[in-house]
Amino acid sequence: MTSRKGVTRVTEQTDRTLTVRALARVEGEGAMHVRVRDGAVEDVRLEIYEPPRFFEALLRGRRHTEPPDITARICGICPVAYQMSACLAIEAACGIEVTDAVADLRRLLYCGEWIESHALHIYLLHAPDFLGYASALDLAREGRGLVERGLALKKAGNAIMELVGGRAVHPVNVRVGGFYRAPAKTEMAALAEQLRGALDLALDTVTWAAGFEFPDFRHDHEMLALVTPGQYAIERGTVASTGGLAFAPAQFEDYVIEEQVPHSTALHARLAGRGRYLTGPTARYTLSGQWLSPLARQAADAAGLGAECRNPFRSILVRAVEVVYAVEEALRLIDRYEPPAPCYLEVPPRAAVGHGATEAPRGVLFHRYAIDAEGLVTSARIVPPTSQNQASIEDDLRRFVAGRLDLDDRELTRQCEQAIRNYDPCISCSTNFLDLTVDRG
């Protein structure tokens, strides 16, 4: 618990290297490298060495009905995000818009993924940093009830995934145009019962996390998220940024440029003519916070979150608030649920290009597909949140390390790892991530 105890101050050492070879408690494989020369941070690199799997290449020649199932396999933690962005893109190409009832059922499924993914990150990946444990399993030896609460919350998210999606990892019930099967109202009633219990757990999570000690740190990145005025954006929206950008998902590639860097199998995204930016929970909160439900808004205010969140360490609070919102929103959707009939629309193919963007737990996830008249995919482009955030994460680390060069390597490395986990980086998604080295010469 006493992470600051026994820290050796390093004052005389002006050149050094810090390395984390395998970042723990992140999804996927990455490393971090920090080089310090003459007492100044010379270089910070997130190295993504997760082996590339070439999804954009292997999607070519597949039927236009297949990308939701195939791209789900990019990430076991946020498969619904991939399925939803893929469906939107293909439906846009084919000129189909799903019914409101299907859109609502998609939003419900997506709430399940937000709850499951956020609860996993808050309790199993991130909270151990604030409490000084190597893992939630170590935390459970002293605070079993806490971890049990997190697991119960996560289970509620998975219950939505299993009922609406058919499976917690790689749901089978999603199809282009809708769902294979609409859950019965009686099944929804049982789910609502579980979610009412989860709402208390979610509120307790915000209160608990609000008591953590947050390092003083502020970034000035442009933040980018989907917005749906009047509603907290999840399964659809237009793109907006704190810098005043506003554009449709179909224009995404006019505004966002991906570049390859030698040290990473993830491409780095930048806003054309503007530079790095940040997507994810804090961006959503900053751009859509006024559209949270009253209870989630109240929880955010009580936790001390203002109108915006620019301290990445406080992202755990934003995730906790989003869990409150997602549970409430799921309950609202279930309350007015009538099984959609039909539960899907046929989506005949046509030669066209379609774009889709949704809010994955980690931020905006963009897909673009070109399909031919036979319904075969001729090209695919996927821009996951973590590759969009990579430049901002590196910039934050550079400034974070520069302010803490008096710490010894072990403590500095530990704090850098925590700083990286603030972003809940999904390396499997970005393939395209992280080993921490600090090179002090």
Add this chain to the structure above:
Amino acid sequence: MTGAPTLAVWKFASCDGCQLTLLDCEDELLAIADRVDIAHFTEASSRSQPGPYDVSLVEGSVTTAADAERIRRVRAMSRTLVTIGACASAGGVQALRNFADVREFASVVYARPDYISALATSTPVAAHVDVDFELRGCPVDRRQLLEVLTALLAGRKPNIPAHSVCFECKQRAVVCVAVARGTPCLGPVTHAGCGALCPAHQRGCYGCFGPAETPNAGAQAGLLRAAGLSEADVLRAYRTFNAGAPAFIELSRVTDGPPPGSGPRDLPERGDQGD
């Protein structure tokens, strides 16, 4: 914790979904941690104890030269090695490169493919080292994963049936989507374990658990063609999450067969109808 068996979890090329399935055992995870010393599990813990380990769970396929070396080190450190999921057991969806040119694939995704180091193929763990048990699925099934862990703790063989998804439909009293609705279904040739999830959702099985024992290639091809699939569709059906599984490669070469109901019981010369 002293004396508890040690467990290590490893990741190769994969989506994290099978490791996540272990963390998805919300009701059992803490009880497992009471019985087992989770000594290495990078996704869940920043503390890693050095090997050897009693049990290693391996997720992901081998797609880089460095990983081909790493899997040997994992094997050498592990008393029992269990692969979890379609990537580790059959190469995963990334094995679609095995039927293409990996350099061309890299050039589609990356402006500088020369920065990318990847093997020409995605191969299962068993292509590199001895594997003690392969658990199928994309992703693995939570109950089956618990069964494997329980069996290993008890020192017995895991009870994982190798029959087809058809058996699970019958067990769940799910109406056959192929017969009743003419839906293309890989259930007859696909390994059980999911609990017939897709047919229970009124869609055809898409084979994410890989091949069942002794699949009937001709009959399956006939069923798929009768359901309206083209030859190219039949090929695509087998080339998804278990594309590298030898039995699926064999099945994908048989793209046509007799329509359902034409044999062998309906034919006069039963003896000729073997496959």
